[in-house]
Amino acid sequence: MNAFYPLRRPKTIFSFVFVLLVIASVAALALQQHEPFYEGKRLSVWLEELDLANNLFDHAKRQKAVNAVRAMGTNAMPSLVRMLAARDSRLKLTIMRVWIKQSVIPMPFTIAGLRRDRAVQAIRLIGPAASPYIPELAILLNLKETTSSAARALAGIGPQSVEHLVAALDSPSNEVRASAAMGLNLLRSDAKPAVPALILRLRDKEPTVRDNATLALGAIRAEPDLVVPALAELLHDKDAGVRVHAARALGDFGSNAKAASQALLKALEDEDGEVRGGAKTALDRINGKTEKVDEE
Numbered sequence: 114m115n116a117f118y119p120l121r122r123p124k125t126i127f128s129f130v131f132v133l134l135v136i137a138s139v140a141a142l143a144l145q146q147h148e149p150f151y152e153g154k155r156l157s158v159w160l161e162e163l164d165l166a167n168n169l170f171d172h173a174k175r176q177k178a179v180n181a182v183r184a185m186g187t188n189a190m191p192s193l194v195r196m197l198a199a200r201d202s203r204l205k206l207t208i209m210r211v212w213i214k215q216s217v218i219p220m221p222f223t224i225a226g227l228r229r230d231r232a233v234q235a236i237r238l239i240g241p242a243a244s245p246y247i248p249e250l251a252i253l254l255n256l257k258e259t260t261s262s263a264a265r266a267l268a269g270i271g272p273q274s275v276e277h278l279v280a281a282l283d284s285p286s287n288e289v290r291a292s293a294a295m296g297l298n299l300l301r302s303d304a305k306p307a308v309p310a311l312i313l314r315l316r317d318k319e320p321t322v323r324d325n326a327t328l329a330l331g332a333i334r335a336e337p338d339l340v341v342p343a344l345a346e347l348l349h350d351k352d353a354g355v356r357v358h359a360a361r362a363l364g365d366f367g368s369n370a371k372a373a374s375q376a377l378l379k380a381l382e383d384e385d386g387e388v389r390g391g392a393k394t395a396l397d398r399i400n401g402k403t404e405k406v407d408e409e
Contacts, residue, residue, distance in 0.1 A: 147195075149188045151181045156189050157196075157223075160231040182238045189235060190246045196232035197253050197262050199225040229262035237269030244273045251277040254296075260289045264296030272303040279310045282326075287319040294325035298332050305335045312343045320352040327355060331362025337369040345373040348392070353385040360388060364395030371399055 148156040163178035165171075182189065223231075236243055236250075247270060253263035254277065264281075267274035274296070281293035294314060297304040307329070314326035327347060330340050347359035360380055363370045377399075380392035396402075 148192045149185045151185050154181070156182075156185060156192050156235075157231075159185075160235055161223075163234065164227075164231055179238055182235045186239055187242055187245070189239070190243055193232045193235050193239075193266075194246060194249050194253075196228045197236075197250065197266060198259060199228045200258055229259065233262050233265045233269065236266040240269065241271045241273065243270050247274055247277060250274075251281075254278070254281050254292065255284060255286075255289055257286055257288050260286070260292040261295070264292040265299065268296040268299035272300065275300065275304050275306055278304070279307045282307075282310050282314055287322060290314065290317065291319065291321040291325050294322060294329050298325060298329035301332045302334065304329065304333050308333060308336050308340060312339060315343050315347055320350075320355055323347065323350065323352070323355050324358055327358045327362050331358070331365040334365055334369075337366050341366060341370045341373050344370075345376040348373075348376050348380045348383075348388075353388060356380070356383065356385065356388045357391045360391030360395045364391070364398040367398055368401065370395070374399060 150156075151159065154162075159178050159181040163175060163182065166175035166178055247267065250263050250267050250270075253259040254267060256263075260281075264278065267278060278293045278296045278300075281289050284290050284293070294311065297307045297311065311326045311330050311333075314322055315330075317323050317326065327344065330344065341363065344359045344363050348356055350356050350359065360377060363373045363377060374396065377392045377396050381389055381396075383389050383392065
Protein backbone atom coordinates (compact mmCIF):
# COMPACT_ATOMS: atom_id res chain seq x y z
CA MET A 114 0.00 0.00 0.00
CA ASN A 115 2.93 2.34 0.53
CA ALA A 116 3.34 2.46 -3.25
CA PHE A 117 0.06 4.36 -3.55
CA TYR A 118 0.99 7.17 -1.07
CA PRO A 119 2.97 9.31 -3.53
CA LEU A 120 -0.07 9.39 -5.83
CA ARG A 121 -2.34 10.67 -3.06
CA ARG A 122 0.05 13.27 -1.61
CA PRO A 123 -0.45 16.02 -4.29
CA LYS A 124 -4.23 15.82 -3.88
CA THR A 125 -3.91 15.91 -0.09
CA ILE A 126 -1.66 18.98 -0.22
CA PHE A 127 -4.00 20.73 -2.65
CA SER A 128 -6.97 20.06 -0.36
CA PHE A 129 -5.03 21.39 2.61
CA VAL A 130 -4.07 24.53 0.70
CA PHE A 131 -7.68 25.04 -0.39
CA VAL A 132 -8.97 24.77 3.19
CA LEU A 133 -6.36 27.23 4.41
CA LEU A 134 -7.26 29.59 1.58
CA VAL A 135 -10.92 29.56 2.63
CA ILE A 136 -10.01 30.20 6.28
CA ALA A 137 -7.63 33.02 5.39
CA SER A 138 -10.08 34.62 2.98
CA VAL A 139 -12.93 34.57 5.50
CA ALA A 140 -10.71 36.11 8.17
CA ALA A 141 -9.47 38.82 5.79
CA LEU A 142 -13.01 39.68 4.67
CA ALA A 143 -14.19 39.91 8.27
CA LEU A 144 -11.56 42.54 9.00
CA GLN A 145 -12.15 44.45 5.77
CA GLN A 146 -15.87 44.84 6.48
CA HIS A 147 -15.03 47.24 9.31
CA GLU A 148 -12.77 49.48 7.22
CA PRO A 149 -13.89 52.93 6.06
CA PHE A 150 -14.17 53.69 2.33
CA TYR A 151 -13.15 56.67 0.26
CA GLU A 152 -14.07 56.99 -3.41
CA GLY A 153 -15.12 53.36 -3.46
CA LYS A 154 -11.87 51.95 -2.06
CA ARG A 155 -11.23 50.46 1.38
CA LEU A 156 -8.64 51.96 3.69
CA SER A 157 -6.31 48.97 3.25
CA VAL A 158 -6.40 49.41 -0.53
CA TRP A 159 -5.41 53.06 -0.22
CA LEU A 160 -2.58 52.12 2.14
CA GLU A 161 -1.35 49.51 -0.34
CA GLU A 162 -1.42 52.11 -3.10
CA LEU A 163 0.41 54.61 -0.89
CA ASP A 164 3.09 52.02 -0.20
CA LEU A 165 3.45 51.24 -3.90
CA ALA A 166 3.59 54.93 -4.85
CA ASN A 167 6.35 55.51 -2.29
CA ASN A 168 8.37 52.62 -3.68
CA LEU A 169 7.93 53.86 -7.25
CA PHE A 170 8.52 57.53 -6.34
CA ASP A 171 5.18 58.30 -8.01
CA HIS A 172 4.34 61.69 -6.50
CA ALA A 173 0.92 62.03 -8.12
CA LYS A 174 -0.34 58.64 -6.95
CA ARG A 175 1.19 59.20 -3.54
CA GLN A 176 -0.60 62.52 -3.13
CA LYS A 177 -3.90 60.95 -4.14
CA ALA A 178 -3.46 58.21 -1.50
CA VAL A 179 -2.37 60.77 1.11
CA ASN A 180 -5.49 62.83 0.41
CA ALA A 181 -7.64 59.71 0.77
CA VAL A 182 -6.16 58.82 4.17
CA ARG A 183 -6.55 62.38 5.44
CA ALA A 184 -10.12 62.52 4.16
CA MET A 185 -10.99 59.38 6.14
CA GLY A 186 -9.20 60.93 9.12
CA THR A 187 -10.22 59.69 12.55
CA ASN A 188 -12.84 57.41 10.98
CA ALA A 189 -9.87 55.27 9.97
CA MET A 190 -8.36 55.10 13.45
CA PRO A 191 -10.23 52.02 14.77
CA SER A 192 -9.03 50.06 11.73
CA LEU A 193 -5.50 51.47 12.02
CA VAL A 194 -5.31 50.49 15.69
CA ARG A 195 -6.32 46.94 14.72
CA MET A 196 -3.63 46.95 12.03
CA LEU A 197 -1.04 48.08 14.58
CA ALA A 198 -2.07 45.20 16.82
CA ALA A 199 -1.70 42.69 13.97
CA ARG A 200 0.37 39.59 14.63
CA ASP A 201 1.05 36.56 12.49
CA SER A 202 -0.64 33.61 14.18
CA ARG A 203 0.67 30.06 13.98
CA LEU A 204 -2.07 29.27 11.49
CA LYS A 205 -1.07 32.22 9.34
CA LEU A 206 2.59 31.23 9.45
CA THR A 207 1.60 27.69 8.47
CA ILE A 208 -0.39 29.04 5.54
CA MET A 209 2.57 31.15 4.44
CA ARG A 210 4.91 28.17 4.55
CA VAL A 211 2.50 26.22 2.34
CA TRP A 212 1.93 29.17 0.00
CA ILE A 213 5.56 29.63 -0.92
CA LYS A 214 5.56 26.11 -2.34
CA GLN A 215 3.07 27.06 -5.07
CA SER A 216 2.73 29.98 -7.47
CA VAL A 217 -0.83 29.55 -8.79
CA ILE A 218 -2.85 31.14 -5.99
CA PRO A 219 -1.77 34.62 -4.83
CA MET A 220 -1.21 35.30 -1.12
CA PRO A 221 -4.63 36.22 0.34
CA PHE A 222 -3.34 38.47 3.13
CA THR A 223 -0.61 40.91 4.11
CA ILE A 224 2.00 39.96 6.70
CA ALA A 225 1.59 41.63 10.09
CA GLY A 226 4.81 43.63 9.94
CA LEU A 227 3.81 45.31 6.69
CA ARG A 228 0.30 46.04 7.97
CA ARG A 229 1.78 47.72 11.05
CA ASP A 230 4.17 49.80 8.94
CA ARG A 231 1.30 50.99 6.74
CA ALA A 232 -0.77 51.85 9.79
CA VAL A 233 2.07 53.92 11.23
CA GLN A 234 2.36 55.86 8.00
CA ALA A 235 -1.38 56.56 7.97
CA ILE A 236 -1.44 57.71 11.61
CA ARG A 237 1.42 60.10 10.89
CA LEU A 238 -0.69 61.59 8.09
CA ILE A 239 -3.68 62.01 10.40
CA GLY A 240 -1.42 63.59 13.03
CA PRO A 241 -2.72 65.37 16.16
CA ALA A 242 -6.34 64.63 15.25
CA ALA A 243 -5.62 61.01 16.27
CA SER A 244 -4.80 62.02 19.86
CA PRO A 245 -8.01 60.50 21.34
CA TYR A 246 -6.54 57.11 20.44
CA ILE A 247 -3.29 57.65 22.34
CA PRO A 248 -4.39 55.45 25.30
CA GLU A 249 -5.03 52.53 22.94
CA LEU A 250 -1.68 53.02 21.24
CA ALA A 251 -0.01 53.21 24.65
CA ILE A 252 -1.27 49.70 25.39
CA LEU A 253 0.36 48.46 22.19
CA LEU A 254 3.53 50.38 23.11
CA ASN A 255 3.88 48.21 26.19
CA LEU A 256 3.60 44.94 24.29
CA LYS A 257 6.85 43.47 23.00
CA GLU A 258 5.43 42.43 19.63
CA THR A 259 3.98 45.84 18.75
CA THR A 260 6.11 48.28 20.75
CA SER A 261 8.24 49.63 17.91
CA SER A 262 5.29 50.33 15.61
CA ALA A 263 3.27 51.89 18.43
CA ALA A 264 6.17 54.17 19.40
CA ARG A 265 6.45 55.46 15.84
CA ALA A 266 2.69 55.96 15.63
CA LEU A 267 2.63 57.90 18.92
CA ALA A 268 5.47 60.10 17.72
CA GLY A 269 3.50 60.75 14.54
CA ILE A 270 0.60 62.13 16.57
CA GLY A 271 2.80 64.72 18.24
CA PRO A 272 3.79 66.06 21.67
CA GLN A 273 0.55 64.82 23.23
CA SER A 274 2.22 61.39 23.27
CA VAL A 275 5.27 62.40 25.31
CA GLU A 276 3.73 61.47 28.66
CA HIS A 277 3.03 57.88 27.57
CA LEU A 278 6.45 57.46 25.93
CA VAL A 279 8.15 58.70 29.10
CA ALA A 280 6.13 56.28 31.22
CA ALA A 281 7.27 53.40 28.97
CA LEU A 282 10.91 54.26 29.72
CA ASP A 283 10.37 52.51 33.06
CA SER A 284 9.06 49.29 31.51
CA PRO A 285 10.70 46.03 32.63
CA SER A 286 10.98 45.12 28.93
CA ASN A 287 14.21 46.08 27.17
CA GLU A 288 12.35 46.30 23.86
CA VAL A 289 9.69 48.64 25.25
CA ARG A 290 12.22 50.99 26.88
CA ALA A 291 14.25 51.13 23.66
CA SER A 292 11.13 51.81 21.57
CA ALA A 293 9.98 54.57 23.93
CA ALA A 294 13.36 56.31 23.62
CA MET A 295 13.20 55.90 19.84
CA GLY A 296 9.75 57.51 19.78
CA LEU A 297 11.03 60.48 21.79
CA ASN A 298 13.92 60.78 19.34
CA LEU A 299 11.42 61.13 16.49
CA LEU A 300 9.62 63.93 18.35
CA ARG A 301 12.84 65.95 18.59
CA SER A 302 12.31 69.34 20.33
CA ASP A 303 8.67 68.45 21.09
CA ALA A 304 10.02 65.90 23.59
CA LYS A 305 11.79 68.44 25.86
CA PRO A 306 9.77 67.36 28.94
CA ALA A 307 11.32 63.89 28.56
CA VAL A 308 14.92 65.07 29.11
CA PRO A 309 15.22 64.09 32.83
CA ALA A 310 13.80 60.61 32.17
CA LEU A 311 16.09 60.11 29.18
CA ILE A 312 19.14 61.09 31.23
CA LEU A 313 18.28 58.30 33.66
CA ARG A 314 18.14 55.84 30.75
CA LEU A 315 21.74 56.68 29.85
CA ARG A 316 22.66 54.25 32.65
CA ASP A 317 20.28 51.53 31.50
CA LYS A 318 21.63 47.97 31.60
CA GLU A 319 20.61 47.44 27.96
CA PRO A 320 22.94 49.00 25.33
CA THR A 321 20.11 49.57 22.85
CA VAL A 322 18.22 51.63 25.43
CA ARG A 323 21.30 53.71 26.25
CA ASP A 324 21.91 54.16 22.54
CA ASN A 325 18.36 55.30 21.76
CA ALA A 326 18.27 57.61 24.78
CA THR A 327 21.53 59.18 23.58
CA LEU A 328 20.11 59.74 20.11
CA ALA A 329 16.95 61.25 21.58
CA LEU A 330 18.86 63.73 23.75
CA GLY A 331 20.94 64.77 20.75
CA ALA A 332 17.78 65.31 18.72
CA ILE A 333 15.99 67.26 21.46
CA ARG A 334 19.03 69.49 22.22
CA ALA A 335 17.62 70.92 25.45
CA GLU A 336 19.03 71.59 28.92
CA PRO A 337 22.71 71.35 27.95
CA ASP A 338 23.86 71.97 31.53
CA LEU A 339 22.31 68.64 32.50
CA VAL A 340 22.63 66.66 29.28
CA VAL A 341 26.18 67.47 28.14
CA PRO A 342 27.95 66.09 31.28
CA ALA A 343 25.76 62.96 31.14
CA LEU A 344 26.61 62.37 27.48
CA ALA A 345 30.30 63.00 28.15
CA GLU A 346 30.27 60.13 30.66
CA LEU A 347 29.02 57.82 27.92
CA LEU A 348 32.23 58.37 25.96
CA HIS A 349 33.60 55.68 28.32
CA ASP A 350 30.70 53.28 27.76
CA LYS A 351 31.70 49.64 27.17
CA ASP A 352 29.58 49.56 23.98
CA ALA A 353 31.31 51.21 21.02
CA GLY A 354 28.02 52.07 19.34
CA VAL A 355 26.90 53.99 22.42
CA ARG A 356 30.21 55.86 22.50
CA VAL A 357 29.83 56.82 18.83
CA HIS A 358 26.34 58.20 19.32
CA ALA A 359 27.34 59.99 22.53
CA ALA A 360 30.02 61.85 20.57
CA ARG A 361 27.60 62.69 17.77
CA ALA A 362 24.94 63.84 20.23
CA LEU A 363 27.45 66.16 21.86
CA GLY A 364 28.20 67.58 18.43
CA ASP A 365 24.48 68.23 17.99
CA PHE A 366 24.67 70.69 20.89
CA GLY A 367 27.27 72.77 19.05
CA SER A 368 28.91 75.46 21.17
CA ASN A 369 26.64 74.52 24.09
CA ALA A 370 28.75 71.36 24.52
CA LYS A 371 32.10 73.09 25.14
CA ALA A 372 32.18 71.57 28.62
CA ALA A 373 32.67 68.15 26.98
CA SER A 374 35.71 69.22 24.94
CA GLN A 375 38.27 67.51 27.17
CA ALA A 376 36.31 64.27 27.18
CA LEU A 377 36.04 64.40 23.40
CA LEU A 378 39.79 65.04 23.08
CA LYS A 379 40.41 61.86 25.05
CA ALA A 380 37.93 60.05 22.80
CA LEU A 381 40.21 60.86 19.86
CA GLU A 382 42.40 58.05 21.25
CA ASP A 383 39.55 55.52 21.43
CA GLU A 384 40.34 52.04 20.12
CA ASP A 385 37.32 52.23 17.80
CA GLY A 386 37.84 54.23 14.62
CA GLU A 387 34.21 55.27 14.37
CA VAL A 388 34.32 56.68 17.89
CA ARG A 389 37.44 58.66 17.02
CA GLY A 390 35.73 60.00 13.90
CA GLY A 391 32.62 60.94 15.88
CA ALA A 392 34.70 62.76 18.46
CA LYS A 393 36.57 64.68 15.77
CA THR A 394 33.35 65.76 14.08
CA ALA A 395 31.83 66.76 17.43
CA LEU A 396 34.83 68.92 18.31
CA ASP A 397 34.65 70.60 14.91
CA ARG A 398 30.99 71.40 15.40
CA ILE A 399 31.52 72.63 18.94
CA ASN A 400 34.32 74.92 17.78
CA GLY A 401 32.35 76.18 14.77
CA LYS A 402 34.58 74.54 12.14
CA THR A 403 31.67 72.89 10.35
CA GLU A 404 28.13 73.94 9.50
CA LYS A 405 26.28 75.73 12.27
CA VAL A 406 23.89 73.62 14.32
CA ASP A 407 20.32 74.91 13.98
CA GLU A 408 19.08 76.36 17.24
CA GLU A 409 15.71 75.13 18.39
